[in-house]
Amino acid sequence: MSMSWKTPDIPEHEHGKPPSxxxxxxxxxxxxxxxxxxxxxxxxxxxxxxxxxxxxxxxxxxxxxxxxxxxxxxxxxxxxxxxxxxxxxxxxxxxxxxxWAQAHLSMVGSVALTPEAELAERLLGLEGNAPVNPGKVLPLPAGLVATEQSRIEFVLEQLVTPFAGHLSRFAGVHAFHIVLQSGSEQDESELHAVLQKLKLRNLDLVKVLRTEPGTEQAMFEQWLSGNGMPDFCLLLGCQLHEEGQEPSWSEAAVGILFASAAMLTRYADKLKLQARLFRPISSASDSVNDSLNTLLAAVQTPKERIKHLWLSRLPRQARHATLAALKDAGLELPAHDVDRAIGKPGPVNSLLLQALAGEMVQHGQGTQLVALPDSEGVMLNLVGVQTAPVPxxxxxxxxxxxxxxxxxxxxxxxxxxxxxxxxxxxxxxxxxxxxxxxxxxxxxxxxxxxxxxxxxxxxxxxxxxxxxxxxx
Known part of the structure; x- marks a missing residue:
């Protein structure tokens, strides 16, 4: 039987009374x-x-x-x-x-580079003040600019280096993929240069490929359906300003390492789960209320554990509908608008929200609700650690x-x-x-x-x- 987000609603029967x-x-x-x-x-x-x-x-x-x-x-x-x-x-x-609804992807670690340092902590009020830059087009901090190498190579190095230990330990032993989301085909050669610079063993056994930004949802859906999920996948996303061109979004770069359930079980003593990215649900803007109720009815994680809402790239109507749906569902969550914090969003912002949410889960801030645009209208997904038991x-x-x-x-x-x-x-x-x-x-x-x-x-x-x- 094929599964969908349609809630099974076949009523149960009652036993009735026995004959007198x-x-x-x-x-x-x-x-x-x-x-x-x-x-x-x-x-x-x-x-x-x-x-x-x-x-x-x-x-x-x-x-x-x-x-x-x-x-x-x-x-x-x-x-x-x-x-x-x-x-x-x-x-x-x-x-x-x-x-089926509780299917999830396991995030082992994440790195987020944004124009504002410690963005997630500041938005949640854990550190400093929340940045306010609506409508601006901001570059990454000056500290992420190198003189000896290209800018994209330097940024990729900042994304890959934290996962060098995982690459060295598991590459060649298990299927290890690196997927780069960027707007230029030349960026793949830059990534190869970064990997060679790190001098890791078995790099020739690591599969490296580049895709266009914003394609991660199709990849996630394929993995959640049980198809094509490698043992490890380091997903990288970069949106940098092109030299000589008018920038249309603020810069950002993201790196998330995913591991399969089999690897987490096999290396329970070596791999620590950062967060689970649960199966998302999509709907039109005027049906967000229904999709949120369905998501909560699936009880992917205990409802009381949901603490924060992350938003990015949502049109005004979809944003208002999402906030109204939260109130109707009885969820009083603080909303964190990343677009307001770091300026105009780009295609990597979708991946950025997952990384920021995973980072806050790791910091003990409960389960995070993420709202993003997609082809249907609005996509909602939960990022957390704890799963609700199924009776x-x-x-x-x-x-x-x-x-x-x-x-x-x-x-x-x-x-x-x-x-x-x-x-x-x-x-x-x-x-x-x-x-x-x-x-x-x-x-x-x-x-x-x-x-x-x-x-x-x-x-x-x-x-x-x-x-x-x-x-x-």
Whole structure:
């Protein structure tokens, strides 16, 4: 079953009340009355009632009453089994959906270079005052300008050097990719020069490639779907001013090292998780309220752990809709507008927000909510460490044998044996009754399996119809 952000909303059934005990009392009275009438009409005149045939007829009468009581409970027991299995499918589907929604990418470390030093700490009020530079086009600090090498090479060196230890330790042993997001193809050769300068071993086994800025979301979605995620990936993003051209955004550079879940488990003593970048959800600007409620309903992380909101590159309408959706959802979060802090945003700002949010998670500031523009309108994602546990769904017992049917069939079987004995039937009739009783066991198992499959088909058809209706 394919997953989407559509919340499974198939209602569970209720068990209902069992048949009243008075029905059994009425059945006993009716059976007793019918038995008395039958015995009065058929009993031989002058024959003593204290005899074997009399007690046999009484026993047959009681067995007939047992069969009637069992038949009254067949429908109720059948409904109980169906309700239990249906509700199990509902719980199991929701648990699978939550596991799907909790998919995340593991951030091992991050570096963020911005025009304002210690940007994340200052925006959260941990250090100094929050910078205010709306609409400005700012360069990186003068300390990030080198005279002996090109500017892009120097910036890349600042991004790669903190991860030199990971490169030296894991390159060649595991699949290690370096992805550079920049606007110039020549920047890839600059990156190779930086790697050669660091003189790390097994660099020839590191896969290096360049992509256009702003393509990380497609890469993240592919990884979250379980496709193409390397053991390690160092994602670099740079937006620098081109010499001789009018700058259109403030400068920024980002480096984030991602590791697969297998690597984190294998090297639990050597790799420390910085933050988890949870699966994002996208929607149109006028549907942000719905997407935020869906995100919170998935409980990727405990709601009370969400402490801050990060914004960048959002159009005015989308920004207002996001802030309104937070209030409607009962989230009173301080909003940190990176565009207001460091000036005009560029394509790397999307990656920058993830790095800043991960840095604050590492500083113990709780889970961070990130709001960014995308092709649909607004994309929301959480960056945190703690995941909310998904309740375990215990499998339910879906009986192959019905108790009421088995009891009713047993009573009928015994009653028939006595009746056949009383009328002096041939042995063939005994064998027919016995075979019929034994065949009832596999028939019950077959009906039970068929009923369960029909219920599953009905359930998943309703789920598919619900998803299709929402998508259209």
């Amino acid at each position: 005990v008075w029905l059994s009392v009425v059945a006993f009275i009716v059976t007793l009355a019918a038995g008395i009438v039958f015995m009065v009409l058929t009993w031989e005149h002058g024959k003593s009632a204290i005899s074997g045939p009399f007690f046999v007829q009484v026993l047959i009468l009681l067995l007939a009453w047992g069969t009637a009581c069992a038949l009254m409970y067949v429908r109720y027991e059948n409904w109980i089994d169906e309700v239990d299995w249906w509700n199990y499918l509902c719980k199991l589907t929701r648990a699978h959906w939550r596991y 375990k769904v215990e499998p339910v017992y879906f009986g192959g044998l019905s108790l009421s049917v088995s009891v009713g069939a047993s009573c009928t079987f015994v009653a028939l044996l006595f009746m056949l004995e009383a009328v002096g039937a041939r042995s063939g009739w005994f064998w027919c009754v016995l075979v019929g009783f034994l065949l009832l066991i596999p028939i019950q198992f077959g009906v039970s399996i068929l009923k369960r499959r029909l219920m599953e088909d009905d359930f998943y058809q309703r789920l598919h119809a619900q998803t299709t209706q929402t998508s259209t």
